[in-house]
Amino acid sequence: xHSDTAALYDYRKVVNRPLSxxxxxxxxxxxxxxxxxxxxLRGLTESDRxxxxxxxxxxxxxQVLSAFHHADSPLSLSEIAEQAGxxxxxxxxxxxxxxxxxxxxxxxxxxxxxxxxxxxxxxLDYLRLDPLVRRATxxxxxxxxxxxxxxxxxxxxxxxxVYAVRLQSKRQTFYTTLVGHSVPSFCSSGGWAxxxxxxxxxxxxxxxxxxxxxxxxxxxxxxxxxxxxxAETSANGYALTLNQILLGEIAxxxxxxxxxxxxxxxxxxxGSLAEWTPEDFVNRNIPLALEAARAISQY
Amino acid sequence: xHSDTAALYDYRKVVNRPLSxxxxxxxxxxxxxxxxxxxxLRGLTESDRxxxxxxxxxxxxxQVLSAFHHADSPLSLSEIAEQAGxxxxxxxxxxxxxxxxxxxxxxxxxxxxxxxxxxxxxxLDYLRLDPLVRRATxxxxxxxxxxxxxxxxxxxxxxxxVYAVRLQSKRQTFYTTLVGHSVPSFCSSGGWAxxxxxxxxxxxxxxxxxxxxxxxxxxxxxxxxxxxxxAETSANGYALTLNQILLGEIAxxxxxxxxxxxxxxxxxxxGSLAEWTPEDFVNRNIPLALEAARAISQY
DNA sequence: GCCTTCTGTATTGCATAGTGATACGGCTGC
DNA sequence: GCAGCCGTATCACTATGCAATACAGAAGGC
Numbered sequence: 323x324h325s326d327t328a329a330l331y332d333y334r335k336v337v338n339r340p341l342s343x344x345x346x347x348x349x350x351x352x353x354x355x356x357x358x359x360x361x362x363l364r365g366l367t368e369s370d371r372x373x374x375x376x377x378x379x380x381x382x383x384x385q386v387l388s389a390f391h392h393a394d395s396p397l398s399l400s401e402i403a404e405q406a407g408x409x410x411x412x413x414x415x416x417x418x419x420x421x422x423x424x425x426x427x428x429x430x431x432x433x434x435x436x437x438x439x440x441x442x443x444x445x446l447d448y449l450r451l452d453p454l455v456r457r458a459t460x461x462x463x464x465x466x467x468x469x470x471x472x473x474x475x476x477x478x479x480x481x482x483x484v485y486a487v488r489l490q491s492k493r494q495t496f497y498t499t500l501v502g503h504s505v506p507s508f509c510s511s512g513g514w515a516x517x518x519x520x521x522x523x524x525x526x527x528x529x530x531x532x533x534x535x536x537x538x539x540x541x542x543x544x545x546x547x548x549x550x551x552x553a554e555t556s557a558n559g560y561a562l563t564l565n566q567i568l569l570g571e572i573a574x575x576x577x578x579x580x581x582x583x584x585x586x587x588x589x590x591x592x593g594s595l596a597e598w599t600p601e602d603f604v605n606r607n608i609p610l611a612l613e614a615a616r617a618i619s620q621y
Numbered sequence: 622x623h624s625d626t627a628a629l630y631d632y633r634k635v636v637n638r639p640l641s642x643x644x645x646x647x648x649x650x651x652x653x654x655x656x657x658x659x660x661x662l663r664g665l666t667e668s669d670r671x672x673x674x675x676x677x678x679x680x681x682x683x684q685v686l687s688a689f690h691h692a693d694s695p696l697s698l699s700e701i702a703e704q705a706g707x708x709x710x711x712x713x714x715x716x717x718x719x720x721x722x723x724x725x726x727x728x729x730x731x732x733x734x735x736x737x738x739x740x741x742x743x744x745l746d747y748l749r750l751d752p753l754v755r756r757a758t759x760x761x762x763x764x765x766x767x768x769x770x771x772x773x774x775x776x777x778x779x780x781x782x783v784y785a786v787r788l789q790s791k792r793q794t795f796y797t798t799l800v801g802h803s804v805p806s807f808c809s810s811g812g813w814a815x816x817x818x819x820x821x822x823x824x825x826x827x828x829x830x831x832x833x834x835x836x837x838x839x840x841x842x843x844x845x846x847x848x849x850x851x852a853e854t855s856a857n858g859y860a861l862t863l864n865q866i867l868l869g870e871i872a873x874x875x876x877x878x879x880x881x882x883x884x885x886x887x888x889x890x891x892g893s894l895a896e897w898t899p900e901d902f903v904n905r906n907i908p909l910a911l912e913a914a915r916a917i918s919q920y
Numbered sequence: 921g922c923c924t925t926c927t928g929t930a931t932t933g934c935a936t937a938g939t940g941a942t943a944c945g946g947c948t949g950c
Numbered sequence: 951g952c953a954g955c956c957g958t959a960t961c962a963c964t965a966t967g968c969a970a971t972a973c974a975g976a977a978g979g980c
Contacts, residue, residue: 446801502745
């Protein structure tokens, strides 16, 4: 975990963060800031960024691709330029090149651009090569057979956790099926599970830097309260969240550790409060999931 | 569908295709060439590639990222350089930059590089913004409730179809859960379903350009026979494959059409020949899936 | 033990490759 | 009809990315 702190990059400085404008179908089923979590702060400072090894045109290209992070429909060239913080000419060249390679496509109606299917090839590479995903997948499938609820694997990425493997239950919303979706560490069951295995100062640092806007009226946003929850999690060996990200959702998170005992991800079981009392949910699902999390961990 | 044929790019000319060396766990459960399908031929010719709008450094960067397509473990800089067809210095600069942005990470043991988690952000963008994925997800979930087998949505990409939504059954292998996985059009149920809605010369062209190596002893590889299967598919309105990609697998594929009637993807139902006779499989699952495919189509 | 061969990282002068202002024709909507 | 977008095309300038080369540390052979 400490290995990569040298190469850091705060991409948020260069990618503008416009307010998300809710207007599409799933916005009514999910609080509109569900996609809010941002990629991990990597804080490569100006010094590294101006180093002779840093390829600025590539940086711009990735900013162009990232313009879609805040989009909810196809983007025009000017919109891409604006979102990416580059001028129209640069956007034009980058889009042209990315399009030639399949990383950007045209929208179905011919107006505007959308992410290209070739991106999914890299998704596969990531999932295939990640040792955690490799190890977890069969175990998660076993677990899913026993507990008939949603089961996920999420990966720790600083202020957020990113869903990498998703096994569905019958009740689903759009976002709860998508790989790549992420939620903040500070208020998710996976986040608490991971934070509970991190040193205190690291936890403080993460909470301090987190954008702690609530997802539901019940989202815990005050640091003392979060710390309390994390302490509970630490004592129990798992995290239990009610109504934190989604109203009516109950979720349990279990830390997954690497060989040196550092948390690298979490597995989750999530159900509906309409079907479960918290007690039943815990009694029924926790033991199996705990066992699964231990089996995946290498510590 | 015909809109984007101007921007073409044959990335295979620049990315070497080494033989895949099987040695990891899932290679024993799957034929080793299951990942063989290559990203769609986009054949941007030298003319476009040397145009003043084409950013060569970006091309090299993406080739570097694509080096992982043929990897089954972390890659060293030299390996990346070799796979990507660039010199070590270029690989160094690209890796440095991509790493700073989170698109490449170090392997857990500190030796070599692996794809970075930030790639999953773009996965999410792709899935969120693709109209087909949006429309299909809830319908696929409905369908999954009825037929208790594996249900997928795949997207047409020239010589291959790419899995974008995957709803599991109890019996699973590693690859059958991963988004981004792709299989050739010429021998998959989704591929046949799509080809059955394409004009004849287009089908011929695709078959001619396909690398038609068999996946199993039963894979249909001869063009006349494939054409026959496609004709059947066309007559039935769905494709039925036995042992084509995976031994013991039976799969049905259903074309999904866009507003102008062109096929843009397919949905699948897949089961095990150990549990189903083909007749039962057809009788039990086809009607529901056909209806689902129609509901997703916009034609 | 030493020697070879890998790793990943760092430096530097040169010219090419990317830059960005500016222009154009084709839509859409007022 | 004009205004304002869209995506595309051109071109002179110089900043930017290039590739050869050098380096320290780890791994592996013998």
